[in-house]
Amino acid sequence: MRDMIFIDGAQGEGGGQVLRSALALSLVTGLPFRIDRVRAGRPRPGLMRQHLTAVDAARRIGNATVVGDGIGSCSVTFTPGSVVPGSYTFAVGTAGSATLVLQTILPPLMIAAGPSRIVLEGGTHNPWAPPFEFLAHAFLPLVNSLGPTVTVTLERHGFAPAGGGRFIVDILPAGRLEPLICTDRGAIVRQDGRILIANLPRHVAERERAALMRLTGWDESLLRIEEIDAAGPGNAVLLTVESEHVTEVFTGFGEHGTRAEHVARRVIDELRRYLAAGVPVGPHLADQLILPLAIGAARQPAKPSVFRTLPLTRHALTHIDVVQSFLGVPIAVRAESRGAVEVRIAGADPGIV
Secondary structure (H helix, E strand, C coil), X not given: CCCCEEEECCCCCCCHHHHHHHHXXXXXXXXXXXXXXXXXXXXXXXXXXXXXXXHHHHHHHCCCEEECCCCCCCEEEEECCCCXXXXXXXXXXXXXXXXXXXXXXXXXXXXXXXXXXXXXXXXXXXXXXXXXXXXXXXXXXXXXXXXXXXXXXXXXXXXXXXXXXXXEEEEECCCCCCCCEECCCCCEEEEXXXXXXXXXXXXXXXXXXXXXXXXXXXXXXXXXXXXXXXXCCEEEEEXXXXXXXXXXXXXXXXXXXXXXXXXXXXXXXXXXXXXXXXXXXXXXHHHHHHHHHHHHHHHCCCCCEEEEECCCCHHHHHHHHHHHHXXXXXXXXXXXXXXXXXXXXXXXCCEEC
């Protein structure tokens, strides 16, 4: 057996990202790992349904042996076999994020020996995970620029707490992952928004649209209200900024007890921070890019990836620690003006400034 990697699940932000990244990297590298104190930084530690689904998905595609895969488990040992591409269906069974399950299995499948089709069921739109539109319009276009071809099709929306969403992912892998250079977003070519509303009064969405118009000066025609057929109530505000070199999606979720105007203001504040910094990559997209870029750099160390973003979140810094445990690639973060940072993966001395 190759050397076991030991991971403290309480490190950094202490959430499920530590486990998901470790599963993905174990499948990519063939290295087994043991993680203790799973999700120790959360009010309810241990594996919940969406995390257990991610473990099971990684086990199935990687012919792995798993110890500790039960609800509430705080320790998991994962020993991977060979990754087998193909057709799979994974159902969270709750409103837990199906997009985060994809985050676990996409890296190994996009460098696998053949194509895959994945059907994912569960939450597609909830406040604790990237929504479907972020995957489709922000993250996957950059992934596809690395070499693979990944397409997604949404069949049903799934809002928290009811869930019930479903989407399909088709993956045509690449033999290697090319580096990404994304230091300039270029001119903005389109800005618009969608307000999703399901099983709630329409006036909630109308108030959000009115607040967005007031805060942005956008015309009403740029902010479309879409009434969604879903298993339960849900509300999301999705603002898209398409630039010459990158597209970003900013999301706000309606929650019980939160005024519609407050939902609108929160997502606008995030959009404004991004625009003011002049960077191409937002903080959530930066977090998602670290793992695939590090995998590519480990296979082609002479070709670094570089992108500019806002200051890295604690979530992203935790992600870097896990990536380096498996791959050992240098990841340097250099502060710039206006609160921006440059992230360089391989081809530089390791360290965080």
